[in-house]
Amino acid sequence: MTPDDSNSTDASERDYEELLVLPAELRHELKEPMGPIETDADRLLETVDGPLITVGDVVTYHLLAAGRVPDVAFVDERTKRDAVDEKIRETVATEPTHEVINPPAELSGDVIRALREGLASDEPATVLVDGEEDLVAVPAIAAAPEGASVVYGQPDEGMVHVTVTAEHRAEMRVLLERFDGDIERFWELLGTRS
Template sequence: MLTLPTALRAAFKEPFGPVYAEADDLLADASSEDADAPLVAVGDVVTFHLRRAGRPPDVAVVDGKTKREAVGEEIRRAVETGRLVEVENEPGTVSVALVEALVAALDDPDPTTLLVEGEEDLATLPAVLAAPVGSTVVYGQPDEGMVRVAVTDAAKSEMRDLLARFDGDFDAVVAPIDA
């Protein structure tokens, strides 16, 4: 497991890509790059908005919360659809189990929702690492909107560098991605 050190928290204040208020605008930009590439959503509200806009994510990572509070029933019902896989990931961490589940979900041709027991807030980093170049990872920026990360070699390098600065066994956590 990797744990976010307090000194690194500031690195997560600024979004890793453009911020969108509307899912339709985000999807238009994402599909102009590679319409067939996987779409990964991190967060219940983001997943809800993408599904409501008519583009369910290929992989959704949800924990039943938004801003540390339980999501409403409408959102919970909308995001907990399709193939559901439960995974544990403690708050402020990235677990090997989460990374393994992301890799498996991206390899599965059917849409998959990872139901995280704990917290999915940091799942964007391993999602970018695990997704193929050309994919899109979307996560929520509290009180701002949805952030679209285009998966490029540079984005993968940035996420790998950030994860390497976490406390814990970096090699063990990224092993499922590097396999």
């Protein structure tokens, strides 16, 4: 299912909806990991009990290689602003269930619809992002059910694993309220209220 509830629709065929933009003064707050860092995918998966949301090509690749298909995976065919190698790209991005537009330092309507639908689906979803997927960890933590795992990459360190709690969700909601843009529309599309 695609974000507009029709069959496969290319991201470039839809109107881009800017929702939230990360203000410069918040960038430093997002540099710190939101959970423990793990370098071993098998060891990380031992602590996953519930839905798994991954943000990033390399993280998604390592968890797939360890035998766990994420319930929702966000990939953009890039790592640290460079293209991922062919093996990673072929593993994580060959058959996306959603293709969305999400510019760097933004959260678009496209990516939020894909997150919501991925979380609601009984089938695994892979979201191929035209732009950048880095910030998706924040609304993923805000929207994921308690006990879900959100895993994203910390450059040159490893995989950050957040086991979602009510406290995590509340912290992310407060953070999201500080973004610039249409916060009411954002909560409406995410399907939750602040």
